[in-house]
Amino acid sequence: MKALQPDTLIRNPNGVPIVAGVIVNCEAARVWDLVGRFSNFDAFIPALSRIEMIGTGVGALRTKIFHDGNCAVEQLNSRDDDAMHMTWTTIYNTLGVARLWAAINVQALGAQSAKVTWTIIAEPEDTTRKGFEAFVQDFADSALNNVRKLLDKP
Template identity: 80%
Template sequence: MKPLQPDTLICNPNGPPIVASVVINCEALRVWEMVGQFSSFDAFIPALASVEMIGTGVGALRTKTFRDGNCVVEQLNSRDDHAMHMTWTMIYNTLGVARLWAGIRVQAHGVQCAKVSWTIIAEPVDKTQVGFEAFVQDFADSALVNVRKLLGGA
């Protein structure tokens, strides 16, 4: 009998990166304080009912529960407060997403201005699904527009 070997169901997705970005009339560190909190995405995504955390720092898990009842569990892969970026991977969801990797970065764009970029690579469970990339793009765009409204006006 062959010995058991390490295996995993967590795989990086394949596909084109979907990038949402906005420039905000706000200091970069203040923007990072909002979008860089892995445990607090409900602060700028109104569709989220709650975010629950298990652990802290790299390796921590968050469970996002949406107002419509859907659920997503993600693991924090990397985080750098000095460089103002972090990445995470989806490990479970009820949204019909097979795999998802995401990263968010804040960059100073002058003294009192910042650019925030959210990159997502995702695969739908149903490869024939029409409009999946547009849905993901719209979700990320609307979240970042909301960050701009909350921190830097229209």
């Protein structure tokens, strides 16, 4: 019998990055305080009913529970408060996503303006599924538009 060897089901997705971005008329630090908290995405994604966390910092797991009953479990891979960016990987979900890696970044554009960029690389479970990229793009665009609505100063 062959000895067991280390293995994993987690691997990075392949695909073209889907990028969403908005400019918010608000201080970059305030924008980062909203989008940079891994445990707080329900503050700007109305489809989420709640988030449950296990652990803190890099390696922490969050379970996002959606109002429709779907869920996604994600691991925080990296986070840098000074550079205002973080990355995460989906390790389980009921949304039809085989693999997903994401990054969010906030860039100051002066004292009262910031750009938020959300980059997602994802693969659908069903590779014949039509509209997967559009679904992911619409989800990210909608979330970032909510960030702008919450923080934009006239």
